[in-house]
Amino acid sequence: MRAPFLILTVLLGLTTGSFAVPAAPVNAEATFAKANADYAAGKFSAAIAGYESLVQSRQWNPTLFYDLGNAYFRKGDPGRAILNYERALALDPNHAETRANLQLVRDQARALELAPGWVETRLGVLTRDQYAWLAVAAFWGAAAILCGLYFARRRAVVWIFALVLLGTISGAAAFAVYQLETGSAGAGLAIVTKKNIQARLATAESAGTVLLLPAGSEIKILSTRGEWSYAALPNDLRGWIPAQSAERVRL
Numbered sequence: 001m002r003a004p005f006l007i008l009t010v011l012l013g014l015t016t017g018s019f020a021v022p023a024a025p026v027n028a029e030a031t032f033a034k035a036n037a038d039y040a041a042g043k044f045s046a047a048i049a050g051y052e053s054l055v056q057s058r059q060w061n062p063t064l065f066y067d068l069g070n071a072y073f074r075k076g077d078p079g080r081a082i083l084n085y086e087r088a089l090a091l092d093p094n095h096a097e098t099r100a101n102l103q104l105v106r107d108q109a110r111a112l113e114l115a116p117g118w119v120e121t122r123l124g125v126l127t128r129d130q131y132a133w134l135a136v137a138a139f140w141g142a143a144a145i146l147c148g149l150y151f152a153r154r155r156a157v158v159w160i161f162a163l164v165l166l167g168t169i170s171g172a173a174a175f176a177v178y179q180l181e182t183g184s185a186g187a188g189l190a191i192v193t194k195k196n197i198q199a200r201l202a203t204a205e206s207a208g209t210v211l212l213l214p215a216g217s218e219i220k221i222l223s224t225r226g227e228w229s230y231a232a233l234p235n236d237l238r239g240w241i242p243a244q245s246a247e248r249v250r251l
Contacts, residue, residue, distance in 0.1 A: 028059050039067065044075040060251065062092040069101065078109035079193035079215030086191060086249045111216030112234035114189075123176050128186075135173035142166035188220040190231070190246040197246075199239030203228040210239035219246055 035050025051068040069084035085102040088095055106113070126134070145163045149155050192213045200207040203225060211233050213219070219241070220232040229243045 044071050047071045062088040062095050066098045078105050081105050082216035083191040109216045110214050114218045131173045131176040135170050138166045138170035190219050190221050190248045192217045192246045194245040197241055199233055199241050203240050211237050
């Protein structure tokens, strides 16, 4: 009986682990209001400090990352602006203003994007978290029907059909979670925050250049060795970049 609980734990962990939000501290609203006031007054460095303090205390929500992205953009830092817009969209993919600002900053910075895979393109109907919740709900629905059939004197065909259907849905949704988790927009997705980073063939500044990455470009971190990260790059390339030159979208 441990396997069902293991599956449930993994799927629930995917829906809550990346952007889990604890209870807000007493001064969170005051800090956010102060940061908004600083932004309105053109004090973008002060606004960024306020927003970042909320990020550090894990008060994550789409509005916070959207406002932080705007502040970085107004300060002339397109890399971190794009990073925070991406974080906002990871929490709310339907945030229209964030998506519009993201595209605007990308165009201005000439940032490069990773091409989504075939599976990701067709699974974009739901988010990763939505697929995870669907898998969990279908799993427990199938488990309930299975228990009912086990104790039933007569096993109606309709309930057997429902069991098979829910089991199929749960398996398909879990597969979708895996594909989205390991795809270009999965846990390895990172944004180049430094300007004009050169991806190289090896972990040395003297190694040949694979691709020049403008600030805000997307990469997928595959592994890290010391102060270097090996990453999948736009244009189906791979190379090494300084680890400090990019930040993962997921916190």
